[in-house]
Amino acid sequence: MGENNEILEAVLAEFGKLAAIPRQSGHEQAVSDFLRDYLSEAGFRVVQDEVGNIIADAPATAGLEKAPLTILQGHMDMVCVAEEGYDYDPQRDAIKLLRDEKYLQAEGTSLGADDGIGVAEGLYLLKNGDKFPHGPLRLIVTVDEERGMTGAIHLDKKYLEDAAFLINCDSENWDELTVGSAGNVTINFERELQPVLPTLPHAFHIGLRGLLGGHSGERIGDGRGNALRTMALALLALQKKGRTELASFIGGKARNAIPRFARAVLVTELSQADVQAVLEEELQNFLEDYGGVDPGAEFTVQETEMPAQVLQGEETRQLLRLLTLLHTGVYAMSPVNPGLVETSANIGMMEMTAREVRVQFLPRSAIDQKVREFSLQAEELAALTGFKAVIGTPSPGWKENKDSRLAKIMAETFAEQNGKPMKVETIHAGLECGWHFQKNPRLDIVSIGVTTTDIHSPREKLELATVEPQVRLIMASLGKIAKL
Numbered sequence: 388m389g390e391n392n393e394i395l396e397a398v399l400a401e402f403g404k405l406a407a408i409p410r411q412s413g414h415e416q417a418v419s420d421f422l423r424d425y426l427s428e429a430g431f432r433v434v435q436d437e438v439g440n441i442i443a444d445a446p447a448t449a450g451l452e453k454a455p456l457t458i459l460q461g462h463m464d465m466v467c468v469a470e471e472g473y474d475y476d477p478q479r480d481a482i483k484l485l486r487d488e489k490y491l492q493a494e495g496t497s498l499g500a501d502d503g504i505g506v507a508e509g510l511y512l513l514k515n516g517d518k519f520p521h522g523p524l525r526l527i528v529t530v531d532e533e534r535g536m537t538g539a540i541h542l543d544k545k546y547l548e549d550a551a552f553l554i555n556c557d558s559e560n561w562d563e564l565t566v567g568s569a570g571n572v573t574i575n576f577e578r579e580l581q582p583v584l585p586t587l588p589h590a591f592h593i594g595l596r597g598l599l600g601g602h603s604g605e606r607i608g609d610g611r612g613n614a615l616r617t618m619a620l621a622l623l624a625l626q627k628k629g630r631t632e633l634a635s636f637i638g639g640k641a642r643n644a645i646p647r648f649a650r651a652v653l654v655t656e657l658s659q660a661d662v663q664a665v666l667e668e669e670l671q672n673f674l675e676d677y678g679g680v681d682p683g684a685e686f687t688v689q690e691t692e693m694p695a696q697v698l699q700g701e702e703t704r705q706l707l708r709l710l711t712l713l714h715t716g717v718y719a720m721s722p723v724n725p726g727l728v729e730t731s732a733n734i735g736m737m738e739m740t741a742r743e744v745r746v747q748f749l750p751r752s753a754i755d756q757k758v759r760e761f762s763l764q765a766e767e768l769a770a771l772t773g774f775k776a777v778i779g780t781p782s783p784g785w786k787e788n789k790d791s792r793l794a795k796i797m798a799e800t801f802a803e804q805n806g807k808p809m810k811v812e813t814i815h816a817g818l819e820c821g822w823h824f825q826k827n828p829r830l831d832i833v834s835i836g837v838t839t840t841d842i843h844s845p846r847e848k849l850e851l852a853t854v855e856p857q858v859r860l861i862m863a864s865l866g867k868i869a870k871l
């Protein structure tokens with residue numbers, strides 16, 4: 388027990404150093420410099436590349452120099468979110484850690500265990516390399532995973548080409564071994580608006596709230612409702628009931644989150660009772676579709692001040708056409724992995740100012756060609772609806788390797804150490820492993836992680852009891868790799 392606690396305490400000490408440095412995605416200079424200096428002072432050969440990625444090489448145990456090179460990999464950036472009203476400047480403030488018997492959390496903010504704990508494990512393993520046998524090791528810590536994986540995209544492939552194995556430490560359950568992930572592409576539909584004066588007598592604020600939402604890579608298969616789609620259908624129904632003009636329409640928080648809310652301001656000839664009746668019917672339609680999994684949805688209607696401007700009729704029609712025709716939700720289930728979503732898409736977020744509107748859309752697929760097809764469809768649909776489709780760099784999928792020696796070693800080691808099998812799975816979310824795989828398809832890759840819950844939220848929690856078993860799993864696996 389003494390030794391177990393020693394590992395946990397030492398890894399948490401490394402994590403504490405990271406938590407003290409603000410490291411929001413896109414603002415990693417300080418943490419990247421810290422890692423460079425910290426690892427150099429500990430005696431490792433360190434490279435800080437032009438985007439801030441850190442690559443640190445550690446020598447093998449004496450006599451094991453010829454063993455295959457293994458990479459440990461994590462990302463240094465984090466999603467910074469705070470509870471409503473909590474005073475937090477993500478570019479200046481440290482994360483304040485709260486610890487009890489079972490969990491580590493942050494006061495008022497996300498914890499950044501995603502992926503600070505993965506990086507902390509890597510630091511611990513390098514610094515304690517004299518405690519277990521291993522071949523040559525390399526720690527790669529990327530920047531900007533959460534926003535666009537630009538660290539992984541820019542990582543020079545020479546750092547991947549001389550390695551045989553890569554253990555990514557950015558997953559969320561200590562007893563799961565991830566062996567494949569989906570690709571995706573960010574698509575923004577944008578158009579300029581030329582608003583006009585409202586001509587109808589009543590103005591209403593319409594809200595839709597109470598949907599469950601969730602990460603679009605993890606929860607899309609649960610059949611939850613999409614607030615932006617649902618609001619678009621409600622606005623269409625209102626237009627059929629009587630003349631209406633749209634002054635604003637927004638909703639959702641991120642391209643990769645199923646939107647939980649939407650809000651619109653409408654100018655109309657309809658009375659409040661008419662509007663309420665239509666929305667009541669739309670809610671019943673919604674519940675028929677999604678009520679089993681998403682029962683908390685509700686519409687609200689409030690009379691509001693007459694807006695200064697509204698969209699032109701054609702602009703509104705085309706916007707609602709886009710939001711109705713875009714696919715959102717599961718598109719296809721995997722024919723090879725039962726129960727796994729193969730292809731999906733998410734209308735994630737809509738922003739509107741007086742001058743422009745932007746809809747963020749994120750298709751995902753285990754098959755890269757399906758992602759390309761969604762991009763082509765997006766361009767066609769944009770052309771039909773007066774929008775411009777701005778298509779990001781597609782993130783490649785990471786294809787499962789059925790002959791992975793690394794997956795076999797780690798699953799066996801887990802079973803030996805814990806007396807139960809490790810779950811081996813392919814996921815629908817994206818991982819940096821897709822980029823590593825694209826740069827070196829011969830690289831044998833797995834992804835693991837300490838158990839964390841509610842990542843990317845102020846409720847993010849780390850389960851302390853899973854840290855030590857995971858470090859032991861990596862140590863023992865590295866020992867077996869060294870004997871290959």
Ligand SMILES: [Zn+2]
Pocket residue numbers: 462501502532557
């Ligand atoms: Zn992460």
